[in-house]
Amino acid sequence: MTEPISVVVLSTGLDNFKDIRRALSAEERVKLLAGGNDAEQLYEEIVRLKPNAAIIALGANADQAVRFIERLNVECPGTTLISAAQNASPDMIIGSLRAGAREFLRIPISAEELRTVLDRVSDFSNKQMVEAPKKQGRMIAVFSSKGGCGTSFIATNLAAATNAKTVLVDLNLQAGDLPLFLGLDHKYSIADMVEKRSRLDESLIGTLVTPHSKHLSLLAAPREADSADEIEPQHVFEVLQKLREHYDYVVLDPQHTFDSITLAALDQSDEIVLVLTLDIPAIRSTQRALAIFDRLGYPRKKVRIVVNRWSKQIDLDLRQVEKFLGEPCVGFVPSDYQTAVSSINLGTPLVQAEPSSKIALEIRRIAQEISLGVVPLSEAKPRRAFWNSFLKKQPAQAQFNLETSMEKV
Ligand SMILES: Nc1ncnc2c1ncn2[C@@H]1O[C@H](COP(=O)(O)OP(=O)(O)OP(=O)(O)O)[C@@H](O)[C@H]1O
Ligand SMILES: [Mg+2]
Structure with missing residues (x-):
């Protein structure tokens, strides 16, 4: 994939956002489009931007993050969803994968793990591009x-x-x-x-x-x-x-x-x-x-x-x-x-x-x-x-419209 890998990050706090951003910034092919911990705002951004990947940190409120992944999985099937956590229990990881995450990253993120995950994101995005022919209106x-x-x-x-x-x-x-x-x-x-x-x-x-x-x-x-x-x-x-x-x-x-x-x-x-x-x-x-x-x-x-x-x-x-x-x-x-x-x-x-x-x-x-x-x-x-009244009773207004229209020419 020659194009950059676009990524959006949903963190659970400043610390893990900083860690994820540090790891991503070491990868030249990554383009970070948006990030933060406001789930609703980021949800709309992800739906609008349709990035190649979205990293979703699983914090204390992991259930909420899992529901977030579930919604995104339906709305943005072309985006690779990656769950991430510092001390995740196996149940938490499995829950996020079942909800639709395709990858999991341990925080702090190791450069090697990130590279492997990004390679898979890239493969998935390339496959999507081949499989989904462009619309031809x-x-x-x-x-x-x-x-x-x-x-x-x-x-x-x-x-x-x-x-x-x-x-x-x-x-x-x-x-x-x-x-x-x-x-x-x-x-x-x-x-x-x-x-x-x-x-x-x-x-x-x-x-x-x-x-x-x-x-x-x-x-x-x-x-x-x-x-x-x-x-x-x-x-x-x-x-x-x-x-x-x-x-x-x-x-x-x-x-x-x-x-x-x-x-x-x-x-x-x-x-x-x-x-x-x-x-x-x-x-x-x-x-x-x-x-x-x-x-x-x-x-x-x-x-x-x-x-x-x-x-x-x-x-x-x-x-x-x-x-x-x-x-x-x-x-x-x-x-x-x-x-x-x-x-x-x-x-x-x-x-x-x-x-x-x-x-x-x-x-x-x-x-x-x-x-x-x-x-x-x-x-x-x-x-x-409306037309009848407009045409029959309001010649002055029709004239006004004509004048404003003429100004636009
Ligand atoms: N079916 C119709 N009956 C009566 N008048 C019509 C009809 N269709 C278009 N006209 C009138 O013909 C005029 C020219 O229409 P229009 O500007 O669409 O033509 P045009 O081929 O795009 O012309 P132009 O050479 O300016 O591009 C307009 O004043 C429009 O009101
Ligand atoms: Mg014309």
Whole structure:
């Protein structure tokens, strides 16, 4: 194992803490993450940090320490639990091993014993890494090669409809506007994540994204277009790879061009939702995008075409459009400018604010079609009454929101 062995120590007093720390500090490969004798505080730290090992001193109140080991054994199966004591009876040692400790150390700790135990911790951690393949969340890019077709609107609503940990990523690095779609004021952006990409773990990722709701967070585009200039395709690739290790779904809103960052994102995606509106320029642009995807070697089943602003009044024959594209359309998001624009201006995705609206129902259906798990309709909280009063009775407040939103741009 080339990585350091991370350790947390629960002592029973200053003396044995000093002894354990002295022994650990003699071992270069050990990284002591936390220590002390406050069991509850350390329990939370161990669950959060998931160290390679936790040393638990068995003091006068050995039963309490044994229960502590029992709880940790269930919560952190990847952490090697090591009990330690100065004058332990065989019963005490056996009790701790039965509770889930894998090793025992005598205090004062001998360098040789510690080395043997650390070798075993290292072996166990390595085995865990081999045995537990990294999580690979599902990545969906919502793309259109023509601007203004509603990709940001659809990406936001697809991401907000999911029932699992989801991150929405604004890849419009020069002029991303997704914080407005979600009513968020972000502190960090993808530029910060790129800068810290070599040490991205769950807690750092959690700090750099902006939470929106129980399931959804946003990774915003940089506020200053300048900081986007430094971002390279490989950086985006690495960041997205990290995100899918920590999220069930990663939903991307890329630019409308085939620049190298967009291509890196499209390559990596499991599925591309290709959005178009039923007008000749958008249809042609979609056909060109499909031809480029063919040249890039994307299997056609990776691409799912969705029509936005669908209306029966459009006098184009859908069958002819599908024949022209050589692909069926899998979704038809109805045209309803008032509803769509109001949700954007209020910064609340429609699938949350008006889950029973026609647009929201169709976006939920599309989410299921592309294998995204969706929050049951009964759990989505309709806020129609609030909306009606907001839209009809409080134009001044709506105006205020618009103004504050404009300030954030
Ligand atoms: N189904 C719909 N019905 C009516 N209007 C819609 C619909 N979907 C989106 N719109 C409107 O279209 C406009 C553009 O939407 P959006 O910003 O999502 O498009 P985009 O493809 O991301 O554009 P950009 O080129 O800025 O990235 C918005 O004003 C939005 O309200
Ligand atoms: Mg957009």
